[in-house]
Amino acid sequence: MPGLEDLYREIILDHYRSPRNKGELESPPAHRAEGFNPLCGDEIVVYLQVEQGDDGTEMVSDVAIGGQGCSISQASASMMSSAVKGKTLAEIDDITRAFKAMMSIHEHELDGSETESDPAPEVKLGDLEALRGVVKFPVRIKCATLAWNTLAQAVDSDPNAG
Amino acid sequence: MPGLEDLYREIILDHYRSPRNKGELESPPAHRAEGFNPLCGDEIVVYLQVEQGDDGTEMVSDVAIGGQGCSISQASASMMSSAVKGKTLAEIDDITRAFKAMMSIHEHELDGSETESDPAPEVKLGDLEALRGVVKFPVRIKCATLAWNTLAQAVDSDPNAG
Amino acid sequence: MAVTHDLDVASIRADFPILSRRINNSRLVFLDSAASSQKPKSVLEAMDHFYKFSNANVHRGAYTMATEATDLMESARSKVARFIGAPSTDEIIFTKNVTEALNLVARSWGGDNLGPGDAVLVTEMEHHANIVPWHIMADQKGFDLRWIPITENGHLDLSDLDRLLDGVSLVSFTATSNVLGTINPIRHITDAAHAAGALVMVDGAQYVPHLPTDVVELGIDLFAFTGHKMLGPTGIGCLWGKSEVLEAMPPFLGGGEMILDVRKDGFTTNTLPHKFEAGTPPIAEIVGLGAAVDYLDNLGMDNVRAHEVSLTAYALRTLEERFGDSLTIHGPSEPASRGGLLSLDLAGTHPHDVSQVLDQHGICVRAGHHCAKPLMRALGVNATSRASLYVYNDESDVDALADALEAAKDFFAF
Amino acid sequence: MAVTHDLDVASIRADFPILSRRINNSRLVFLDSAASSQKPKSVLEAMDHFYKFSNANVHRGAYTMATEATDLMESARSKVARFIGAPSTDEIIFTKNVTEALNLVARSWGGDNLGPGDAVLVTEMEHHANIVPWHIMADQKGFDLRWIPITENGHLDLSDLDRLLDGVSLVSFTATSNVLGTINPIRHITDAAHAAGALVMVDGAQYVPHLPTDVVELGIDLFAFTGHKMLGPTGIGCLWGKSEVLEAMPPFLGGGEMILDVRKDGFTTNTLPHKFEAGTPPIAEIVGLGAAVDYLDNLGMDNVRAHEVSLTAYALRTLEERFGDSLTIHGPSEPASRGGLLSLDLAGTHPHDVSQVLDQHGICVRAGHHCAKPLMRALGVNATSRASLYVYNDESDVDALADALEAAKDFFAF
Numbered sequence A, B: 001m002p003g004l005e006d007l008y009r010e011i012i013l014d015h016y017r018s019p020r021n022k023g024e025l026e027s028p029p030a031h032r033a034e035g036f037n038p039l040c041g042d043e044i045v046v047y048l049q050v051e052q053g054d055d056g057t058e059m060v061s062d063v064a065i066g067g068q069g070c071s072i073s074q075a076s077a078s079m080m081s082s083a084v085k086g087k088t089l090a091e092i093d094d095i096t097r098a099f100k101a102m103m104s105i106h107e108h109e110l111d112g113s114e115t116e117s118d119p120a121p122e123v124k125l126g127d128l129e130a131l132r133g134v135v136k137f138p139v140r141i142k143c144a145t146l147a148w149n150t151l152a153q154a155v156d157s158d159p160n161a162g
Numbered sequence C, D: 001m002a003v004t005h006d007l008d009v010a011s012i013r014a015d016f017p018i019l020s021r022r023i024n025n026s027r028l029v030f031l032d033s034a035a036s037s038q039k040p041k042s043v044l045e046a047m048d049h050f051y052k053f054s055n056a057n058v059h060r061g062a063y064t065m066a067t068e069a070t071d072l073m074e075s076a077r078s079k080v081a082r083f084i085g086a087p088s089t090d091e092i093i094f095t096k097n098v099t100e101a102l103n104l105v106a107r108s109w110g111g112d113n114l115g116p117g118d119a120v121l122v123t124e125m126e127h128h129a130n131i132v133p134w135h136i137m138a139d140q141k142g143f144d145l146r147w148i149p150i151t152e153n154g155h156l157d158l159s160d161l162d163r164l165l166d167g168v169s170l171v172s173f174t175a176t177s178n179v180l181g182t183i184n185p186i187r188h189i190t191d192a193a194h195a196a197g198a199l200v201m202v203d204g205a206q207y208v209p210h211l212p213t214d215v216v217e218l219g220i221d222l223f224a225f226t227g228h229k230m231l232g233p234t235g236i237g238c239l240w241g242k243s244e245v246l247e248a249m250p251p252f253l254g255g256g257e258m259i260l261d262v263r264k265d266g267f268t269t270n271t272l273p274h275k276f277e278a279g280t281p282p283i284a285e286i287v288g289l290g291a292a293v294d295y296l297d298n299l300g301m302d303n304v305r306a307h308e309v310s311l312t313a314y315a316l317r318t319l320e321e322r323f324g325d326s327l328t329i330h331g332p333s334e335p336a337s338r339g340g341l342l343s344l345d346l347a348g349t350h351p352h353d354v355s356q357v358l359d360q361h362g363i364c365v366r367a368g369h370h371c372a373k374p375l376m377r378a379l380g381v382n383a384t385s386r387a388s389l390y391v392y393n394d395e396s397d398v399d400a401l402a403d404a405l406e407a408a409k410d411f412f413a414f
């Protein structure tokens, strides 16, 4: 088994100790979604302020993260929040796919399905690269992807529903 | 494991090939009971003609055996029929208890119960002694006792019921 | 069709430690694999190694051994999925035996879908495991149980199938009869059932160990089998179902692993396959089953089948030659339409006595009703002696059987 | 009270092959026995010997090996009966795990006896295995599920017991909490339940492995436990019930062995224990459980308990001294009223991370909700790290745990 330093890179611990964009946004108008990892009890709430530019493209002007969880899920959420803030939904989609591609190597092996996903888009992942070590700890992959699945839900959600 | 000759004594094979008292009695007036070994499918029907003497004692004046089964269950039924014919119900009870005592050494061990049965009555078992070897073949004990359990039911049955 | 190769029985036998045992001063001739097969060393070693190296509870642990245990279990699930041609590993549900798998469907699917006016169709050649669960549920729910009869030569009588199917919600039948050896026309029945709007469940307990299995090709909806008859350990069985069928079924056993959330006022079920796997699974047994699948894969199921067809042909021929009319062999007479299990009736003897005499010669056969009492009644017998063949048997075993039957015949001769 | 002897942990450890494994260059410190215990050589050898010498299906075979297999299985049943003080071996029903045993009662007894207006009483500290089966049946049958709450210090709050019991048909609760370690006052609750006319079922999963058990002395009606937590193999659990309670219950799984007769129009159930044991039992696993019982008997359950009380006291003391307020240990603080499992909360860390760091030191603990989500909500936590002690653990394992917790604390320190 790889060592702890593969999992807990310094930058991950930094995001864990000082999470970025922690808090809430008023919803509506913000999109809001809750994510839940039943295995470990981790919870994430993602708030997205989505604004429409003059050219019709939608972008995330603000983001906030609530919830609680282990260092990996918290750090992943914090990094995700930094990575998506100020990006268009199309860009966010690319980042999400690139991140999941980095993680999913192992998810595929685990569920035994044979389908090939689309090739990952060429996106710089920056800080998020630090989470690459998680794939060597298969049980922790769900911790790392929780924030991202919740992000996708938040994007799809209707802020005025409910 | 003991050899076949312990199980299949010549006298057992003789009763198997030439069963005594094979047939039916009209019921009523005869008592009648059916026995069934679910494990091997053996079936025994016991018919008893019970008559009351002047002194009030009841005796079995005639007996008949129907059904089908393996050599042990058939021979045991045949020997049983010879042993009870002409005997009083009290004598039959003694024979039954003596026979079961001979068999039950192993039945007890099998079901793990700790209760001691009454001491077996002093009764000459005659031909029935040949079945003693069955206790060395625990799965066959139920074959040997089937006829006797059915006999007890026949004695207890009300020939005029149903 | 794959080219088949003869099995090297001598080298196979060397893989099964128990086969070197002696019984009553004779070599062990094991002819009761239809009741439970023997296990190769590789299966025993896989379980032993699991316990000595990676034993831990699965799924929730983050530590090394728990991860290893989970990986071992899930890789066995993939092997089993591949072995029966399941499109997804998530469709493989582990149970304790095939009996539990059939009951699971009766309680879960049946509890949800059956009521007065509905009907389930089974056959006269079912094992009790595919009858009693339906009796229990029919009592509770008030639906009808219908029966496909058998023909004189031990096949299903499908002449009236369309009428029997009318109004039926589920057809549940055995792929191979455990008494007659008959291999049923699964695809034919399934097509007719689907045309009539019924789901199809197949009891593969006597099929999976002996033939190449592809649930997609068979076209069926639900399939169940049991580990201990296919070189695997006791305590493990399997239910396969199409995802959409399993998804629509309510959970059966409730407890750990099958939930996403539990509250005081209710619970949310987990995804497949966990939804149906409550509690600590038979982990070592799943690992053992995976090793059994590896062993069979390695032999090649086409070769296993070819071996059994030719050995069954030899047995039918030998017994016919040596016993003629004094020995009845139930079931189809053509080796190609049957599995390698032979239900025998030796004139003038009772199966219980026959098996006792055979045991004296080191030969293991089963005597009784084989948990198929409705079939025994249809055949008009109380019991049979059943000799069943598998990968470690060869012609010498058949010869030994014939010799011992001869001895039994002489012993009980009038 | 029997005189207790210290366990010779060094010689016990020599009986467990896995304990000589190294994990991440450290010796294995196994502190997850509450999830699944390790197995001594004698258990593995009993199963291996079964497969290599006597493997055959049970009960119906007349041949030597089938008789041996049946005898081995039934003698294990007697051992288990004696181990828990069951008055009759016929009251011992083998299941695949305790989860199946609890579901069996919920479906069979509950299906027959519960309806609108009825109530079942459980506790807030139940494992999901004693909650979800009741949710499932409550959905079907419309009865109420009531809850005994817990106190601040992790005991059951019985102050309102009489009111809670009013109108209850069954009380079902755990003997020992798998999160808090609390050993519940079984006799007290049982007497109150009986006075109120309710039956009592106890989940003994975390109790039987650790204390002398006598179901008659406890006064309860139904009792369930699981083999893999008591040195036995996976794939085997057990339900005990008073004969008259079990007799009155309808069968659960239908199939071979649980019947006396099967006809097309119905079936007749077999006697106890077979009535509840449909299909091929986990034979080797039952044999393995018998060997586990022998092993524990040989240690002496009084000695096992004494060992765990003193080791738990040492652990509570050590952790308190070294971590003070920065480590919360859930559950009762008196070793005599708890089992040897410790749910830990290390300030500033998440259980998942703690268990990952501990694994790096070769230490196995479980992190998560321990299949007790209602309890976690009552405690106001999402997860804990749980270290659990058993016969092969000693003070050096506790010291290793404390050292590694120290390392985790430093690693995640702000």
Ligand SMILES: Cc1ncc(COP(=O)(O)O)c(C=O)c1O
Pocket (backbone or CB within 6 Å): C256, C278, C279, C280, C281, D034, D035, D097, D098, D099, D100, D127, D129, D130, D174, D176, D177, D178, D203, D205, D206, D226, D228, D237, D371
């Ligand atoms: C108190 C309690 N009940 C039930 C269970 C379930 O045991 P199994 O998974 O063996 O059915 C457990 C352990 O997981 C437990 O600790």
Ligand SMILES: Cc1ncc(COP(=O)(O)O)c(C=O)c1O
Pocket (backbone or CB within 6 Å): C034, C035, C097, C098, C099, C100, C127, C129, C130, C174, C176, C177, C178, C203, C205, C206, C226, C228, C237, C371, D256, D278, D279, D280, D281
């Ligand atoms: C056709 C068939 N179905 C079901 C079963 C039951 O299998 P198990 O006892 O493993 O559940 C058997 C074997 O006993 C069988 O032959």
